[in-house]
Amino acid sequence: MDIQQAQPNPPxxxxxxxxxxxxxxxxxxxxxxRRFRFIGMSAVVFGLGMVxxxxxxILAKGLPAFWQATVVTEVYFxxxxxxxxxxxxxxxxxxxxxxxxxxxxxxxxxxxxxxxxILEDSLIAHLPEAASARPRVRQLVTSGERFKLRDMVVExxxxxxxxxxxxxxxxxxxxxWLKGNIDRSLPDAQQxxxxxxxxxxxxxxxxxxxxxxxxxTLFVNPDSRGSLASAGLAGAFVGSLYMMLIVILLAxxxxxxxxxxxxEFAPRNRFTDLIEVNINNLAAVPSIIFGLLGAAVFINxxxxxxxxxxxxxxxxxxxxxxxxxIATRSTLKAIPPSIRQAALGIGASKVQTIxxxxxxxxxxxxxxxxxxGVAQAIGETAPLLLIGMSAFVAAIPGTPFDQSTALPVQIYxxxxxxxxxxxxxxTSAAIIVLLALMLSLNAFAIWLRKRFEKRW
Amino acid sequence: xxxxxxxxTALVAVGASFAAPAMARDNLQIAGSSTVLPxxxxxxxxxxxxxxxFKTPVVGSGGTGGGLRQFCQGVxxxxxDIANASRAIRSAEVESCKKAGVNKIHEVQFGYDGIVFASRxxxxxxxxxxxxxxxxxxxxxxxxxxxxxNPYTRWAQIDKALPDQEIVLVIPASNHGTRxxxxxxxxxxxxxxxxxxxxxDADGKKKACNTLRQDxxxxxxxGDYTETLARLQAQADAVGVFGLSFYDQNRDRLKVATxxxxxxxxQTIASGVYPVSRPLYFYVKGEHIGVIxxxxxxxxxxxTEQISGAGSALESAGLIPLGDSExxxxxxxxxxxxxxx
Numbered sequence: 001m002d003i004q005q006a007q008p009n010p011p012x013x014x015x016x017x018x019x020x021x022x023x024x025x026x027x028x029x030x031x032x033x034r035r036f037r038f039i040g041m042s043a044v045v046f047g048l049g050m051v052x053x054x055x056x057x058i059l060a061k062g063l064p065a066f067w068q069a070t071v072v073t074e075v076y077f078x079x080x081x082x083x084x085x086x087x088x089x090x091x092x093x094x095x096x097x098x099x100x101x102x103x104x105x106x107x108x109x110x111x112x113x114x115x116x117x118i119l120e121d122s123l124i125a126h127l128p129e130a131a132s133a134r135p136r137v138r139q140l141v142t143s144g145e146r147f148k149l150r151d152m153v154v155e156x157x158x159x160x161x162x163x164x165x166x167x168x169x170x171x172x173x174x175x176x177w178l179k180g181n182i183d184r185s186l187p188d189a190q191q192x193x194x195x196x197x198x199x200x201x202x203x204x205x206x207x208x209x210x211x212x213x214x215x216x217t218l219f220v221n222p223d224s225r226g227s228l229a230s231a232g233l234a235g236a237f238v239g240s241l242y243m244m245l246i247v248i249l250l251a252x253x254x255x256x257x258x259x260x261x262x263x264e265f266a267p268r269n270r271f272t273d274l275i276e277v278n279i280n281n282l283a284a285v286p287s288i289i290f291g292l293l294g295a296a297v298f299i300n301x302x303x304x305x306x307x308x309x310x311x312x313x314x315x316x317x318x319x320x321x322x323x324x325x326i327a328t329r330s331t332l333k334a335i336p337p338s339i340r341q342a343a344l345g346i347g348a349s350k351v352q353t354i355x356x357x358x359x360x361x362x363x364x365x366x367x368x369x370x371x372x373g374v375a376q377a378i379g380e381t382a383p384l385l386l387i388g389m390s391a392f393v394a395a396i397p398g399t400p401f402d403q404s405t406a407l408p409v410q411i412y413x414x415x416x417x418x419x420x421x422x423x424x425x426x427t428s429a430a431i432i433v434l435l436a437l438m439l440s441l442n443a444f445a446i447w448l449r450k451r452f453e454k455r456w
Numbered sequence: 457x458x459x460x461x462x463x464x465t466a467l468v469a470v471g472a473s474f475a476a477p478a479m480a481r482d483n484l485q486i487a488g489s490s491t492v493l494p495x496x497x498x499x500x501x502x503x504x505x506x507x508x509x510f511k512t513p514v515v516g517s518g519g520t521g522g523g524l525r526q527f528c529q530g531v532x533x534x535x536x537d538i539a540n541a542s543r544a545i546r547s548a549e550v551e552s553c554k555k556a557g558v559n560k561i562h563e564v565q566f567g568y569d570g571i572v573f574a575s576r577x578x579x580x581x582x583x584x585x586x587x588x589x590x591x592x593x594x595x596x597x598x599x600x601x602x603x604x605x606n607p608y609t610r611w612a613q614i615d616k617a618l619p620d621q622e623i624v625l626v627i628p629a630s631n632h633g634t635r636x637x638x639x640x641x642x643x644x645x646x647x648x649x650x651x652x653x654x655x656x657d658a659d660g661k662k663k664a665c666n667t668l669r670q671d672x673x674x675x676x677x678x679g680d681y682t683e684t685l686a687r688l689q690a691q692a693d694a695v696g697v698f699g700l701s702f703y704d705q706n707r708d709r710l711k712v713a714t715x716x717x718x719x720x721x722x723q724t725i726a727s728g729v730y731p732v733s734r735p736l737y738f739y740v741k742g743e744h745i746g747v748i749x750x751x752x753x754x755x756x757x758x759x760t761e762q763i764s765g766a767g768s769a770l771e772s773a774g775l776i777p778l779g780d781s782e783x784x785x786x787x788x789x790x791x792x793x794x795x796x797x
Contacts, residue, residue: 107508143769147505182708190577190707225497226769303534306485307514391487391516392497394504403483403514416682418494418705 058435062428068215068229069170069178071141071204075122077153079161082113087157110154115146119168126209127200139197140204142171144227169217170210172228172422174201178210181421192421218429222396223410228419233430235396239309239389239404240378240437246313246400247320247377252370254317255324262325263332264354283322290319291383299387307388307403315387316377323376327369331362364452371445375438381408407434480747481533484513484754488523488540489633490680491569491699492736495770496540499758502769503750506757510750515540517680520633524739528553531743537751539739542569542633550796560742561796564755565786566764568776570700570725571637571732573713576688580619582695582713586731588614590646592623593674595667598652606669622673624694626687629676637734638697639666642715645731685709700725701774726776733776742795759787 088102120137124130130137145168153159173192176182178201188195204210221232266272294315298304304311335358343353359366384390390409397404405413411430417423486496497515504512518526520541527539528549545563553561573584591614596603611618628634647653647665656664668674675694677683681702688694688710695713700720703710712720715732724730738758745751757763764770765777778786 104509108506111506111508150505186708192705192707224501225494226501299534300529303532305481306534306536307516388487388516391485391514392493392500393514394497394501394512403485416680418681418702420682420685420706421708 058428058431061425062430062432064179065425065429066214066218067212068217069175069201069205069210070213070215071123071168071170071210072213073122073126073166073168073209074163075118075149075166075168076163077149077160078118078121081117082110082153082160084109084113084153084157084160107154110150111147113150113153115149116143118149119146126204126207130196130200133196136194136197137200139171139193140174140200140210142169142227142229144224144230145169167213169215169229170201172419174210175229176419176421177201178205178212179425181425218426218433222394223392223405223413224394225392228417228422231414231426233407233410233433235393236405236407236410236430237433238396239312239393240406242309242397242400242404243313243316243406244374244378246310247317247374248370250314250317251320251324251373251377255321255370255373256328256366259325259328259332260354260359263329264350264358279322279325283326286382287319287380288382288386290315291386293318294383294387305401305403307391307393307405308401309389309397309404309406310400311387312384312389312406313400315383316380319380319383320373320377323373324366324370327373328362328366331365331369332358334365335361361454364449364454367448367452368445371441371448375441375445378406378441379408379434379438381406381412384409385412407437482749483511484538484748484750485516485536486513486538486540486738487516487518487526487536488538488738489520489542489736490517491542491632491634492540492738493517494701494773495567495736495764495775496538496738496758498769498773499754499763502763503754503757507750507753510753513538513750513754519631519678521631524549525552527739527741528556528558530556531558531741533748535741537741537744537748538754541737541739542734543636544735544737545739545796558741558743559795560745560793562740562742562755562790562794563737563796564740564759564790565735565737565778565782566758566775567736567770567778568725568733569736569774570720570730570776571634571641571734572698572700572703572720573695573715574688574698574703574710575621575695575713576692577709577711579692579711580621581711582611582618583717584618584713584715586642586646586715587649588618588646589625590643590650590665593625593627593643593668594647594664595669596664598650601652603652603664606671609673622693624673624675624691626675626677626684626691626694626696628684628697629678631678633734634697634699637732641732641734643668699774700776704774722771722774722776736775739796740790742793755790756787759783759790 085106088099088106090099116138117134119141120134123137123140124134127137148166148168152164170178174197177184177191177193177198182192191198193201201210217230218232219237220234221230222235223233224231262272262275294311298311298314299306339357339361340353343357344350348356384406389405390413391403391405392413393403393405395402407430411427411434414423414427414430417426484500486500493515500513500515503510516523516536520539520543523536523539524541524545526536529535545561550561553559573582573589575582588611591597591606592608592611594606597606597608598604599607608614608623610620611623612620614623627638644665648661653661653664675687677687681696681698684696684698685702685706688696696710698710700722703712703720714720715730718724718730720730720732725733738755740751740755761783762768764775765783768777771777
């Protein structure tokens with residue numbers, strides 16, 4: 001008994017010890033795993049939380065800016081105030097240049113009409129008590145709206161003497177007041193608008209003459225400083241569009257061609273290694289350096305115009321080039337050699353192999369790389385500041401050679417505007433537009449990949 | 457084949473872009489002072505609306521110094537036509553302009569601007585004098601007959617009447633013309649009025665008045681006033697230097713300080729009672745007149761009563777208009793083609 005008991009005992013103790021040790025170590029390893037998973041999870045939650053915070057704060061600030069205080073009122077194009085000659089028509093024997101000159105003179109005459117008075121009259125119809133304070137009444141409607149009336153008359157001189165129901169943008173400060181973006185309880189000295197204008201604004205808002213309406217201003221107008229409520233993104237958007245086109249036309253073909261050459265044709269030697277290292281280095285160069293290069297080379301040396309999308313497009317192309325080359329090369333690498341061997345095996349030439357088999361298969365990857373490169377390029381601000389694209393441009397550029405801003409630069413400019421109460425929301429609205437553009441570009445890239453993806 | 461056509465496309469695109477310099481510019485390019493920028497932008501918009509035959513001018517920023525540097529780069533369509541400045545051009549700048557072939561510089565003064573000190577609306581009110589600001593900002597201040605490293609950390613230590621707040625002064629960096637006015641009208645004025653400074657020789661005066669403290673209580677802002685405002689939001693005790701028009705549009709967040717007992721306003725600055733004001737200028741490149749369409753017209757348009765006079769859009773944006781006789785003289789000088797020597 002003793003022996004029987006004693007014999008299994010020592011090994012049992014040893015195995016127990018081992019088991020305890022193994023269990024301990026197992027527990028430790030499980031704890032380590034749980035810890036590791038927990039850290040990973042919290043990193044994900046933290047990241048997502050930050051993104052959510054960013055989106056929520058931008059949306060909360062920016063969305064209200066898409067709705068602007070708008071005065072809906074009847075405007076009488078009073079012939080007593082609009083005293084202009086009839087619009088010039090072509091006379092026999094007159095050259096187009098002469099007609100154009102007379103047309104310009106006529107337009108200047110139409111511009112000089114006291115349009116403010118017409119706007120004031122229209123508002124005084126709603127506010128009879130305001131008839132004695134015309135300069136104050138004018139503070140209700142943003143000053144750019146007088147040019148809207150002018151443009152209507154230039155387009156259709158028959159309007160003179162007619163009445164029209166118009167939607168006029170309220171002044172930026174009225175918008176700020178009605179939305180409560182300025183503390184409504186502040187004393188008069190700290191308010192932007194005089195007390196009577198604030199009272200009128202409230203009164204008209206209650207009666208539905210001033211309404212919060214979805215405003216297309218943000219999308220159809222260029223930037224404005226004289227009439228802050230009519231400042232829009234159209235100029236910046238078109239500028240960004242031109243730059244995107246230039247990047248697509250330049251960086252994509254050049255990038256794909258170099259990637260195909262390096263991957264499929266170039267011999268492996270020190271020289272191509274050097275090129276490869278340099279392409280990777282180029283991808284890591286900070287974007288502001290491309291801006292300095294653009295200012296020095298394109299503007300000072302080649303004498304290209306300042307603040308023009310063409311220069312911006314060239315700079316951004318240089319910046320995007322390495323991204324496209326690297327994306328294309330890795331896509332080409334991922335295509336199985338069997339495809340090439342099969343093509344070569346049935347007698348195709350190298351060029352045929354690449355053009356007929358390799359490139360079509362690589363297309364989704366190349367497109368994805370290109371779109372992501374372009375999306376990165378349109379979000380770029382720093383290099384554009386250095387080539388003068390941060391200027392105030394009050395017109396929509398007609399060609400890539402005209403001065404313009406870009407969407408991210410416009411955000412930067414608005415964030416520096418003096419009237420903080422109005423432009424804080426406007427800046428966030430511009431960010432929403434830029435983000436929407438980026439997200440749709442990325443969604444397009446994902447769709448392309450899903451659509452054309454081949455599995456082997 | 458495919459690759460060749462790709463390269464060909466790229467070459468065509470690059471070629472097209474090289475054709476650009478051949479194109480003449482048909483709109484004005486303006487750059488410079490960020491104080492003048494809002495005014496110049498409003499005029500540019502009005503100009504584009506009033507003259508359908510000219511395109512709307514483009515107004516860039518970059519500070520007075522940056523604008524004049526661009527202005528003096530030379531003559532040609534890829535250089536700017538007008539430089540906005542919140543101080544007069546320096547002789548060194550005129551020299552560098554001449555070296556680059558810009559000989560006809562027309563100086564146009566179009567109004568005045570006030571520089572104000574403002575703190576957060578929810579903090580104490582300041583009644584400053586140039587002496588206070590100098591004592592708060594200088595590296596060394598006189599005490600007991602000799603200069604010692606600035607010991608002041610709170611405004612109340614300088615003067616019992618000032619709020620008991622940490623001294624943090626947010627001032628424009630030297631790329632801004634505003635900085636020069638701040639020094640000339642405030643710190644130098646405050647410095648030179650001290651008896652201990654009066655006793656120094658010229659070099660000693662210069663050193664005593666020009667050296668600002670480096671212990672982090674002076675924050676220099678190279679960007680625009682929005683950045684100064686953001687600083688005030690982050691550091692509640694700070695006092696910032698702003699343009700009058702910027703303060704005017706942010707009255708709900710800022711509280712303005714009086715200087716020598718005078719509250720800055722359009723009236724006190726126009727009458728000269730408020731001490732810290734300065735003229736605003738723009739400089740026209742004479743070589744571009746007649747080459748870039750609309751340059752002369754723009755300069756004259758800027759000076760008209762309806763644009764920059766009393767009751768104009770610029771006045772409501774915070775510009776202090778010129779007096780009638782001043783305006784008449786400046787317009788006459790511009791018409792006569794008077795240049796900076």
